[in-house]
Amino acid sequence: MTPQPAAVDGEVFRQAMRRLPTGVAVLTTRGPHGMTINSALSVSLDPPLLLVAIGHRTRTHGLLAHAESFTVNVLGAGQRALAARFAGRRAVGEFGGVDWHPSPVTGDPVLVGSPVSIDCRIDRRIEAADHTLFLGAVRHVHSTGGASDPLVFADRDYRRLAEEPVP
Template sequence: MSSATGIRSALSNYATGVTVITARDGDGLCGLTANSFTSVSLSPPLLLFCIGRARASFEVFRRSETFSVNVLSATQKHLSDRFASSGKEKWRGIEYAEDEFGNAIFPGSAATFSCRKKEMVDAADHMIVLGEVLGFREDRKHSPLVYCRSSYCLPVDLDREPRPAA
C-alpha cells in the first residue's frame, strides 16, 4: 500500500458530516460536495472548507465574494452524489432556494450557512477557504448525513439532549 493510499485509508476512520458548498457565478450556480468543512470560531462566527485546485468550480469559488454551506441531512444522499460530479447538468431537477446573496440553499438540509469569504490560504494542491457566517438556519427534524470509511452512515443517539463540546 502506498503512503498516500495508507493515509487516505487511515483518515477515512474520521467520521465527517457531508456538505454541498454553493456559489453564484454571474447568472449561473456552482456547487460541490465537501466533507472538509469545520467551524473555526464562534466570535466572530467563522468556518472553513477546502477545495482542490483541479476542481472545475475552483475559479468560481476563487472569484466569488460569498458562498453557502448546506449541511446535508440523511435524506439528501442524492445531493451529495450529484454534486460530487462535474458539469452543469448536476443542477437539472434539483430544488433549491437562494440566500440573500443568490447562492443555493437546499430545503431539507440539517443546517445552512451563508458566508462572506474572508481569506483563501494556499495548502499544496488545495485552497482553504475561510468564511464569516452572516446568516444560518438549523432544522433538527432532519438527522445529518455522515460519511465514514468510504460509506454514508447515520449518527445514533440523536434523541439525547445536546451536551457541550469538550
C-alpha cells in the same frame, strides 16, 4: 540534530483518514454551482468563521477563486442521493430538479430540505499544498429547526449516526 521521520505515503494517509467520520454538505455558489464536501470546519464563534478545503483540480476551486461568497448546505441522513449528485472531483452539480432558492444575504443557492445552510463571505484564501482553504465570515444561518439526523461519510460510504449514546 534529530533525525527526521520518513515521509508518509499519500495513499497510507488516505486509508487512515477513511476511518475519521465527517459530516456531509453541499457547498454552493452563484451560477448556480454546487459540490459535495466533507471538509467544513467551524474555526471561531466570535466572530463566526467557517473553513472549507477545496482541491485545486476541482471545477469548484476555479469558481471560488473569483467568488465573493459561498453557502454550506448541511445534509440530513435522507439526502444521500443529493450528496451523490454533487459529488466527484470535476463536479459542479446540475441543479435541474433540485429545489433551492437564493439566499437573501449572499444570493448563493440554499438547498430546500437541508437542516442547516450557512452563508459566508469569503474572508481569506490560504494556499495549502493541493488545496485552498477558504475562510468564510458567517453572514447568515438558515435552519429548519428540526431534529438533527446528519448524513455522515466514513470508510468510503455514506452512513447515519447510531442513536445509542456512548457510555
